Amino acid sequence: MTEREVVVSIRGLEKSFGTNVVLRGVDLDLYRAENLVILGRSGTGKSVLIKILVGLIEPDAGTVVVLGQDVHALKRRELDALRVRLGFAFQHAALYDSMTVEENLGFPLRMNHPKMPEAEVRERIDDVLEAVGLPQTRHQMPSELSGGQRKRIGIARTLILRPEIMLYDEPTAGLDPSTCGEINDLILQVRERYRTSAIVITHDLTCARATGDRIGVLVEGQLLVVGTFDEVFANPDPRIQAFYDYNFIQGARA
């Protein structure tokens, strides 16, 4: 097998909040054009992990190299330049309440490319709205959208800057099964359409199996195993099996 390009490389990552030790030495590589799923129960530090990756949280120890740059050694300006190459889809979409869907989508563009012609901004908004299948919501306010629609618009807003790496924080949490299926498809379509690499954070096994090329399980602040879905759940470690039982969905291991 040929050597694949590594786009994210994490080594020895540690993070505590006061006496609450969250990450205890996480090592992780993300390859180009790969979807890597990180599974973990609520509160195991999945969100903290990807927030460290974009410099929202400072780690206590360890290095994070994203697209060849050491995130926590960068100056603010360099970090901002790196951030626009990453797309962060928040757990609850984080749409700006005071703006319409269209303004939400245009916002990152207008802020980062103030000189971009209005016609091109509109074209890009059309493009991402179509990509997430919601052109009809254009003039709506976020409060008028359903949970699934909000997530899609949140994903669209991160796609508008054409990121190289997508980070999805619990894309299917709190959605009904059929909407979950649609979001899983969307994650796969995004990779086809924009050639992104992605880290998908989830505690939903169906999502993990549908979207992940490789899966890592985060238990007690460490990544226990990383591999394909079947490899991971062939592992006899009781903590992984317990996770599987707790999450069991009929047909998940068909």
Added chain:
Amino acid sequence: MAEPPLFSARIDRQLAGVHAFSAFVAATLVSTARRPFYANEILQQCYEVGVRTLPLATLTGLITGMVFTEQSRPSLASFGATSWLPSLVTLALVRSLAPLVTALVCAGKVGSSIGAELGSMKVTEQIEALTVSAVNPIKYLVVTRTIATTFMVPVLTAYFGFVAFLGAYFNVRSHEGTSWIAFVKNGFGSLDVLDVGSAVVRAVVFGFTIGIIACWSGVSATHGTQGVGRAANGAVVQSMLAIFVLEILIVQVISLVRSL
């Protein structure tokens, strides 16, 4: 690992809070001077602060002017000095009532709305969304709102003073039948530069205080929707407290300057 507390857990926490707030104020001041400036957002916020507070400021101003005049009349009348009413009212308005009451009205109206808005942006990760879009939230949210309050509270103070002055005039006219010209002459005759200057300084200081405290309260919100309510409430209570403390300090400084 956790270190033992320096003083006590409670005092340590408060010191950490003071330190974080100072760092926040410093970061805001530094970003104010740096590009980009978000002129549209500043104008939008000035509109929010100014226009939305206008009805309340009008009502409060008119009532303050009328009631203060009405209530002051008996004590002046006992000296047969009701002709001094215009100058007494004007002095009271410029020296204390207009800046103080306007600031308190703004702390309630503007402070709570900024606290709630930024608080809900914080707990729903909208502020982090700004950061990962390479937009500095201090600059985009805090600087714009603080500039707006620093600029608009003095404007509202002047407006409040004018409306209250009118209210006082209506009252005096209906009782003593004083003409507008005589009222204005008598009123402004007793003012000096220091009175007006100190009113401007007060209004600017109060405006900045309301903006920065409300923003701080908003961005430090935690714990979901409950936190939003607490942030709005904290913004009002803390900025009112700060206004009273600053008022006392400013009064001391002014009497010092006067005694020179």
